[in-house]
Amino acid sequence: MLVSCCYEIPIFLSKKKNFKTYIALFNSELFTLTYGALVTQLCKDYENDEEVNKQLDKMGYNIGVRLIEDFLARSSVGRCHDFRETADVIAKVAFKMYLGVTPSVTNWSPAGDEFSLILESNPLVDFVELPDNHSNLVYSSLLCGVLRGALEMVQMAVDVRFAQDTLRGDSVTEIRMKFIKRIEENLPAGDE
Amino acid sequence: MLVSCCYEIPIFLSKKKNFKTYIALFNSELFTLTYGALVTQLCKDYENDEEVNKQLDKMGYNIGVRLIEDFLARSSVGRCHDFRETADVIAKVAFKMYLGVTPSVTNWSPAGDEFSLILESNPLVDFVELPDNHSNLVYSSLLCGVLRGALEMVQMAVDVRFAQDTLRGDSVTEIRMKFIKRIEENLPAGDE
Numbered sequence: 434m435l436v437s438c439c440y441e442i443p444i445f446l447s448k449k450k451n452f453k454t455y456i457a458l459f460n461s462e463l464f465t466l467t468y469g470a471l472v473t474q475l476c477k478d479y480e481n482d483e484e485v486n487k488q489l490d491k492m493g494y495n496i497g498v499r500l501i502e503d504f505l506a507r508s509s510v511g512r513c514h515d516f517r518e519t520a521d522v523i524a525k526v527a528f529k530m531y532l533g534v535t536p537s538v539t540n541w542s543p544a545g546d547e548f549s550l551i552l553e554s555n556p557l558v559d560f561v562e563l564p565d566n567h568s569n570l571v572y573s574s575l576l577c578g579v580l581r582g583a584l585e586m587v588q589m590a591v592d593v594r595f596a597q598d599t600l601r602g603d604s605v606t607e608i609r610m611k612f613i614k615r616i617e618e619n620l621p622a623g624d625e
Numbered sequence: 626m627l628v629s630c631c632y633e634i635p636i637f638l639s640k641k642k643n644f645k646t647y648i649a650l651f652n653s654e655l656f657t658l659t660y661g662a663l664v665t666q667l668c669k670d671y672e673n674d675e676e677v678n679k680q681l682d683k684m685g686y687n688i689g690v691r692l693i694e695d696f697l698a699r700s701s702v703g704r705c706h707d708f709r710e711t712a713d714v715i716a717k718v719a720f721k722m723y724l725g726v727t728p729s730v731t732n733w734s735p736a737g738d739e740f741s742l743i744l745e746s747n748p749l750v751d752f753v754e755l756p757d758n759h760s761n762l763v764y765s766s767l768l769c770g771v772l773r774g775a776l777e778m779v780q781m782a783v784d785v786r787f788a789q790d791t792l793r794g795d796s797v798t799e800i801r802m803k804f805i806k807r808i809e810e811n812l813p814a815g816d817e
Contacts (some may be wrong), residue, residue, distance in 0.1 A: 466692060467663065470767075474663065474666055475666065478666070499658055530652055531655040575659065
């Protein structure tokens with residue numbers, strides 16, 4: 434049994450903030466295939482696709498919560514002034530940095546609180562085909578969780594979901610992001 | 626339930642060999658954290674560390690079996706003439722390409738059938754600390770499987786194991802590789 438821990442991921446993660454300063458650049462195929470192994474394992478573990486989607490999102494959240502620190506350190510990006518700037522940073526800096534692709538930012542809602550990231554290609558789904566009995570699987574759900582978790586750490590509550598997915602026959606992959614609220618800075622008890 | 630399939634991974638993998646020709650380069654942190662999520666999930670699923678190690682190795686094998694094709698296409702590496710050449714290609718081309726690091730090749734056995742890859746840093750274990758109750762976990766076992774699977778596809782049976790691991794307090798990570806035999810080319814029935 435694992436030791437109890439508030440998150441699922443950080444059980445193996447050092448509390449030390451010794452981020453590597455070198456930038457390791459490499460090809461995505463090993464990552465893509467490893468992600469495939471993770472999804473496959475979850476499909477064995479959980480009853481239905483909805484549970485798998487939820488689990489991937491949750492894992493992604495825990496990853497995002499950690500990844501943001503690395504992102505801020507590497508990118509030297511400062512506080513965004515509005516949601517449009519946030520959208521640009523996500524698309525042009527974050528996606529480029531961690532997935533090697535730059536989605537376009539589009540389909541803004543009139544109120545400016547909602548937009549889409551359109552990915553011409555999604556590295557996570559290279560080589561992937563969904564079997565017929567997994568028609569409800571949102572294969573790349575991890576990404577939604579990563580975005581949600583990372584933004585929460587910079588005081589933004591967002592809703593993130595896949596609106597289109599090439600794996601389901603759509604011509605592009607569309608991640609829809611909706612701003613919910615700014616989170617008050619409220620450090621958990623015991624933290625400094 | 627998943628559809629039956631000879632491998633564990635390829636259930637989500639297209640049979641189409643439409644490898645992307647672009648080279649996506651990106652940072653390893655998202656991969657590292659996703660790998661952490663996979664290991665954590667397996668620790669929940671299996672009774673003991675030995676089973677998790679075995680499972681990671683098996684997943685790695687299935688990944689290696691796929692990755693080799695991508696590797697050969699990208700690297701333009703031809704058939705290696707001996708195990709020493711193979712060792713160099715693994716260290717200088719494959720590790721560099723997929724993990725962004727170049728291990729040194731060392732500790733050759735007198736017979737030339739065994740060597741070590743010494744990794745000064747292992748991207749898979751950035752941010753990672755093993756809890757005390759996982760002292761038998763070989764966290765990066767996936768890599769052993771990847772190497773074994775990939776080499777099997779080029780007709781080399783090898784034994785791969787971690788001899789040292791920074792996660793267990795060793796000063797470097799050492800992967801020990803032993804040549805077992807050359808596999809006769811024997812296409813499965815039905816394949817061309």
